[in-house]
Each structure stands twice: as C-alpha cells, then as structure tokens.
Amino acid sequence: MRRGLIFAVFFAWAVFCALAGFVVADEDDMTTGERLAALLRASRTVISSHQKLINDESLGNKDLTGQRVVNEALQIFAQRKGDQNLSPLDRQLFAAQVAAIKEVVDEHQGMIDMKGVGFKGFIPATFARLVNERFEEKVGDKAKIKVTAPEDLIRNRKARPDEWEQHVIEHNFQSPDWPKGTSFTEDVEVNGRQSFRMLIPEYYSASCLTCHGGPKGEVDVTGYPKEGKAEGDLGGAISITLFK
Ligand code: HEC
Numbered sequence: 001m002r003r004g005l006i007f008a009v010f011f012a013w014a015v016f017c018a019l020a021g022f023v024v025a026d027e028d029d030m031t032t033g034e035r036l037a038a039l040l041r042a043s044r045t046v047i048s049s050h051q052k053l054i055n056d057e058s059l060g061n062k063d064l065t066g067q068r069v070v071n072e073a074l075q076i077f078a079q080r081k082g083d084q085n086l087s088p089l090d091r092q093l094f095a096a097q098v099a100a101i102k103e104v105v106d107e108h109q110g111m112i113d114m115k116g117v118g119f120k121g122f123i124p125a126t127f128a129r130l131v132n133e134r135f136e137e138k139v140g141d142k143a144k145i146k147v148t149a150p151e152d153l154i155r156n157r158k159a160r161p162d163e164w165e166q167h168v169i170e171h172n173f174q175s176p177d178w179p180k181g182t183s184f185t186e187d188v189e190v191n192g193r194q195s196f197r198m199l200i201p202e203y204y205s206a207s208c209l210t211c212h213g214g215p216k217g218e219v220d221v222t223g224y225p226k227e228g229k230a231e232g233d234l235g236g237a238i239s240i241t242l243f244k
Contacts, residue, residue: 026196030185032090033198033240035081036097036145040238042076043069043101043131044124048207057118064112066102073101093143100134119221129156142243147202149236150174153212155224164188165199165239173201173234194244204235 046069047054053062086094104127105112111120125147132145148154148161150169161169168184183200190197204212211220212235216228229235 026185026187028087029196029242030198032093032143032242033183033185033196033200035084035090036093036143036240037198037200037238038081039073039077039094039097039101040128040131040145040147042080043073044128045076046072047122047124047127051123054112054120054122055118057116060115061113064105065109066104066106069105070098070102074098089142093139096138097131097135097145100131100138103134104130121222123222125155129158144239144241144243146239147236148239150234153227153229153235159236161237161239164197165237168199169234169237173199173237190241190243196242196244198240198242200238200240201234202236202238204229204231204233206231208235 049072050062050064053059053064056062084090108122112122114120128147132147136144146159148159148165148169151161151166154160164186168186172178172184180203181201183198185196185198188195188197209229209231211222211224212227212229214226214228217225220226
C-alpha cells in the first residue's frame with residue numbers, strides 16, 4: 001500500500017519532469033526559429049532601405065558591401081529582439097546566417113555597382129532566397145529557412161510550399177478565425193528525421209503592392225504578372241525547420 005503510494009508519487013513526478021522538459025525544449029526551438037526569421041527579416045529591411053541606391057543607374061561604386069549590410073541588419077535585429085542568450089547550436093546557426101548574408105551581397109557587388117543599369121533585380125525577396133540557399137549549404141543538416149507562399153501566389157518554383165506548408169497555409173493561415181500574425185509550430189518527421197517545424201505568416205504592406213497588387217495580371221518591374229492582392233492579405237510565410 002505504502003509502496004504503491006511512493007510509486008505513484010514518483011511516477012507523477014517523472015511524468016511532470018518529462019512534460020516540463022518537453023515544453024521547455026519546444027520553447028527553445030520556437031525562440032531559435034523566431035531569431036532566424038528576425039535576422040532574415042532585418043536583412044531584407046536593409047536591402048529594401050537601399051533599393052533606390054541599388055537601382056541608381058548614374059552611380060557606380062555604392063559602397064553597399066556585405067559587411068555594411070550585416071552591420072545594419074544586426075543593428076535592426078538588436079532593436080527588434082534585444083539581447084539574445086545563445087546556446088552553442090544557436091550561435092552556429094546565427095553565424096551561418098550572418099555569413100550567408102555577407103557572401104550573397106559581396107558576390108553581387110559587381111552587379112550592384114554597375115553603372116548604366118537601373119533595375120538590377122536585386123530585391124529583398126530574391127536576396128532572401130539566395131541567403132536561405134546559402135544558409136542551407138552551410139548548416140542544412142541542422143536547420144533550414146525558406147520563404148514560401150500559398151500555391152496560387154508562387155512566383156519562383158523554388159519557393160513552392162511542400163505538403164506540410166500548404167496544409168498549414170490552407171487550414172490555418174487562410175482560415176477566417178486564425179489570429180493574424182500567429183505562427184504555427186509542430187514536431188513532425190522530415191525525411192525520416194524528427195524535426196521542429198515553424199511557419200510564420202507574412203502579409204502584404206502598401207510597399208509590396210507595386211509588384212503584388214493590381215491590376216491583376218499586369219507585368220511588374222521584375223517581369224512577373226501582378227497577383228492583384230491588397231494590403232493586409234496573406235502574401236507568404238517564413239518556414240523554419242530544425243532537425244533533431
Ligand atoms: C519589386 C517588386 C516586388 C516587391 C516590391 C515585392 N516583391 Fe515579393 N517577390 C517579387 C519577386 C520578383 C519574387 C520572386 C523572387 C525570387 O525568388 O527570385 C517575389 C517573391 C515573394 C515571395 C516568395 C514566394 C514566391 O512567390 O516566390 C513572397 C512571400 C513575397 N514575394 C512577398 C512580398 C512581400 C510581403 C512584399 C512586401 C514587403 C513583397 N513581396 C514586395 C517581387 C516583389
């Protein structure tokens with residue numbers, strides 16, 4: 001009887017610890033995912049803030065080096081996220097992302113500094129895709145970042161949603177009662193590996209509509225037909241996978 005009680009208490013304690021550990025691990029994953037998304041967004045903001053400079057056909061050397069973009073992105077990141085407490089893995093992922101940003105900008109210096117060419121196609125979305133591809137080359141066995149969108153809005157085939165992403169977009173983000181801006185997380189298997197997945201919705205702001213707005217079908221400055229969307233509409237999602 002007594003032994004039974006002791007066992008029951010011990011068992012309850014063990015279950016509690018297991019659950020608490022599980023929740024904490026998930027919270028850590030969420031923080032990591034949010035951090036990766038925040039640095040990606042900060043770096044896109046930097047490219048966006050220099051879009052006029054990048055598109056200036058009268059200017060050669062623009063001094064928009066990889067290091068400068070990294071510095072400005074880290075500044076925006078710090079303003080938005082504050083001090084971060086990084087685990088060794090987090091530090092590795094962060095460093096890989098910083099290096100990816102720097103490399104992509106440096107590799108495009110020749111194009112960015114080209115005189116006589118206005119629009120060069122170096123826009124936040126393309127830049128972000130290249131950064132995410134480079135990030136995957138560096139730490140693809142540990143993490144993956146991708147910007148995707150609802151299937152009918154996809155411009156670049158590389159951004160197509162996989163089954164899990166499309167399901168979350170359709171059943172959660174596009175559902176009228178999904179709280180706007182809320183991300184979706186789930187522990188699932190990816191290619192046979194236990195993984196933490198996170199999808200963060202992104203909505204069009206007024207500045208996106210020169211390309212993604214109306215009239216629908218009209219070709220934008222990048223050569224793609226516009227989607228005819230409005231401010232506040234779901235435009236895409238940042239997809240983060242952390243492999244266990
Ligand atoms: C100058 C035109 C332009 C503007 C402005 C623009 N986009 Fe895009 N967007 C593009 C192009 C071009 C692509 C394809 C980029 C690629 O992968 O090469 C794209 C891709 C995307 C994607 C990835 C999925 C896909 O279709 O390939 C998302 C999500 C997206 N844009 C959302 C936005 C949001 C949100 C904004 C505003 C904050 C924005 N865009 C502003 C042109 C633009």
